[in-house]
Amino acid sequence: MNVGIALENFLSPPILFFFLGLLAVLVRSDLEIPQPIAKFLSLYLMLAIGFRGGVELGHSAPGGQVLLTLAAAVAMAALVPLYCFWILRRRLDVYNAAAIAATYGSISAVTFVTATAFLDRAGIPYGGYMVAAMALMEAPAIVVAVILARFALSKPGRDGSASPAPEGSWSHLLRDAFFNSSVFLILGSLLVGVITGERGQATLHPFTNELFSGILCFFLLDMGLVAARRLKDLRTSGGFLLAFAIVVPLFNALLGIGVTLLLDLGTGDALLFTILCASASYIAVPAAMRLALPEANPGLALPLALAVTFPLNITLGMPLYLALIQSIGN
Amino acid sequence: MNVGIALENFLSPPILFFFLGLLAVLVRSDLEIPQPIAKFLSLYLMLAIGFRGGVELGHSAPGGQVLLTLAAAVAMAALVPLYCFWILRRRLDVYNAAAIAATYGSISAVTFVTATAFLDRAGIPYGGYMVAAMALMEAPAIVVAVILARFALSKPGRDGSASPAPEGSWSHLLRDAFFNSSVFLILGSLLVGVITGERGQATLHPFTNELFSGILCFFLLDMGLVAARRLKDLRTSGGFLLAFAIVVPLFNALLGIGVTLLLDLGTGDALLFTILCASASYIAVPAAMRLALPEANPGLALPLALAVTFPLNITLGMPLYLALIQSIGN
Amino acid sequence: MNVGIALENFLSPPILFFFLGLLAVLVRSDLEIPQPIAKFLSLYLMLAIGFRGGVELGHSAPGGQVLLTLAAAVAMAALVPLYCFWILRRRLDVYNAAAIAATYGSISAVTFVTATAFLDRAGIPYGGYMVAAMALMEAPAIVVAVILARFALSKPGRDGSASPAPEGSWSHLLRDAFFNSSVFLILGSLLVGVITGERGQATLHPFTNELFSGILCFFLLDMGLVAARRLKDLRTSGGFLLAFAIVVPLFNALLGIGVTLLLDLGTGDALLFTILCASASYIAVPAAMRLALPEANPGLALPLALAVTFPLNITLGMPLYLALIQSIGN
Amino acid sequence: MQAVKRVEIVVDTIELDRVLALLDKVGVSGYTVIRNAEGKGHRGVRSGDDVTRVFQNSYVLTACSEEQVGQVVTALRPMLKRVGGVCLVSDALWVMH
Amino acid sequence: MQAVKRVEIVVDTIELDRVLALLDKVGVSGYTVIRNAEGKGHRGVRSGDDVTRVFQNSYVLTACSEEQVGQVVTALRPMLKRVGGVCLVSDALWVMH
């Protein structure tokens, strides 16, 4: 692994602002970003990344490889929860195992966005269709995890107790999963980008492109605050879950790199595919699980995704995965 | 009417984001823009449109035609409620008739702003003084409608019942109408633009001009959400009011076009004048009516203005009015 | 004093928007900026000024003069509360005297930011290390004022009554003072600027530099609203405090100019140093005093800082101090 | 602790200033206001998610004496009749300090 | 003034729609909702400062009749059991208008 690239990533504004946020909580500063602002910044990032991806996508007719990549992305998002659930059941009840499995099968849009900024800085190009891949990977893990939970609960479990079936109708769950605000906004903005193309880009460029790095820094400052506030919840997680939150993303990344080799993706696309596999959701999934499996404790899954896996991916993960992809490519 | 221009408008980013917002509600996505953000975006649009208009206005000494146009704008804003009230009284009580009449006599700043973006895309110039015209058209309809209501209530009405006089002092009402936040911010920013001119423009350009399209798109996304949430209220409106919300704006637009012919306005100014006549208020007026005529039901006027007239104007209205103006001009 | 420069400052967008805010309250417009937005804008200004200062600072190795200036800044911030306390004790109890002394010893970041915009317009350069000076000047006055209060309360006071000691532990107070959100964010962003330098600047320029004037205008609009709302509290302040809020900043400015002569600072740096001495805190200090000296009435200190000293500094103060500095320099 | 009446009022935010002026006139010792309340009542859903301020409620809580309650209720009732809203009165003990 | 029951409910914001649907079903005349409530309870601290909506509460207040309280409580109890939250019932007088 190229230490230079890792260090340079470490010392880039987005990552430094993330650490600044962490530090603020550690020294108990009263720094805080108002909630509506954090929501706004995240909506901005979805809209901008979607629109930019759409414009880029409009340039080239999506070929077979693109469709194959999208299919592989969805498959990965459905596969990951299966073995995660199996691993997690060693130690956890059905509800929490399913909720954490869904978290790691799904993706983190902010991790993806941070990775695009990383590629931009490194001057490595990537395809707009990867934005579509990201959006498509949000929901499947939710559905798979709920199916797993229902299946596991229908037969007398390890703990012998007959548990009630997960709540809520399937139609409700599917709507929550697939019309989730971030999925919806990313795909919608992507569509606007495809339709309006260069003309749209011309008027929106200062907003969607020039401001992007600045808003990302601001948002990562907040992510640092939020992640650090969850750090103390990790004390109750125990070694098993901590190890899970470090090892499984790395394993998923390796699996992802394997798939990108089969698909013969370019370096940029391969990195984004890998980071999607490695990332864990802390927005869409916890909310969906709260509704579908209220017995699961969000205080278990969230700190892992936010305070362990997210920092891991954006600091060491990105340069590490890139180094692996490049060394295999050569 | 040039179908190309209509289609192009339809497929421009602002309109597409508006539809994206509508769609989000229809598919019951949980997408939502925090209220303080929506307020911020709308304040930004007022400030930016005001400032830009002021800078533009500062270039040319306002001549007689400008003053005439402003006077005509105020006259239209006072005239429209008269016949609207008369029409609406066929079916509605005094309070609601007056409230809806005020709504259609006043203007929608966001419609105006969307029309300026439409003209920018089409490369058609317009005068900064039209921003002043917009601000001046917000308040008069409120005053006229309250006078109408008081007058109608002082004589035994159609429904025979003696109704209490509208509440609140005139000074209070006038202050609410003329120092309303949007009137105040638009005219104030216009003044700042006039005073600081090119020098001010130089420092503010990235904020007030370059970001403009992006923020407009974001705001129209929210307008789509808000309009769609009001759609279901239309069920109780009945055919009469629905027809009113479609026909009256078109009629007002025709009247507006007639006035612009008399005034001999350029194409851009004529379109803006027309769209002001055709637009209906959903910010200043409902709030003012709530205070001055609390017996009126805001759930009646708002859905018409927001969910019928606003979309009508920004999708079909703008290109239609432009086509009419251009065909007459030739 | 060059009347031209004063007038030009007066007619610049930031100052005009400040007056627009004042006016809005005076004519009782319902204009208001949502609180989370005001917070966001102020966080933005801290982040941007810090980052820009850091980038600038990174260019030149900080020499002896820089360190000397920082030391002088801290010394001024510790010195000013001493004589302010002594003056204020003529009329006020220990608690309020200490609270107001801290207010005037500390600084107003927005005043500083407005002064940098003033220098930018005038084309006068200034050093990035002045941002560090600003951040370092926030906290010392808080500590000094609390020490003064404890000392004054430990001996039987002028009013003869034995008062309870100020509340809270020192460690708590020091943390509040030095890891205060604005100190923390400014110094943190400065550090990010130093570390990432030109490369960071390249990606963040549109956000931290181009938007700066626009956001400053927006924020000063809000400051106008906030200051005007405090104007009526001045009725209870009495002539003594009003005179204090005008005379003491001017005196502090003169003292500051004296120090800059000794330090032989350039014009831009001298103005910033002077404005820091003259400015009074309305964010960090009132909050810290509320916790450390809850007996002090924030309704006394805040209106003075917000509605008298702040407007004084940004309208007449900046050009006056500049004229003095330049006339002495020649 | 002293026995007082807790008065809770929910009205349109746009009417809030009038309600507070009324409380001031009666002379209650203080009140607490929470804006951004949403709600549903006879006049339908008030979801607060509008660009306009028209569909937003505020919640007002005031602790006052028995006599003051009478005055507040008398003054408030015609207003609630015109503009809608709710007023609840209950008992409480005030921790004097 | 009419004697009513004040019912206060604190639940996850994400469950709010279900609670309100339940109130509608029972047929209460109205309710008031305050979002963005934070809190602490058996399921730990819910500080509301997250990017996700998972740690945020809403506060619901409804004034209803004695019989309606019974129905609300019966319907609500199993839900509170599953998803947590608090429901308090107290007495009040409603200022009729």
Place this chain on the structure above:
Amino acid sequence: MQAVKRVEIVVDTIELDRVLALLDKVGVSGYTVIRNAEGKGHRGVRSGDDVTRVFQNSYVLTACSEEQVGQVVTALRPMLKRVGGVCLVSDALWVMH
């Protein structure tokens, strides 16, 4: 349903942490907090519209046992004396689940 005491506290947001620490110390089973409350009292209007946090209140609601109320009140009273604020105690029934 179990009889409990409803304790409502309104204080400066800046003092909120101290109040919650105090409740934790007494050992109440939980509490609900609504920030951004505005108000008026002996120390004047606290309109919450400031750049500073100094003029903003928070509202705290906790349901606890009779004995706990005594402890809360004892601990809170000197604090309220110093920094202002209001504490009301009333009766309620808690829907156990």
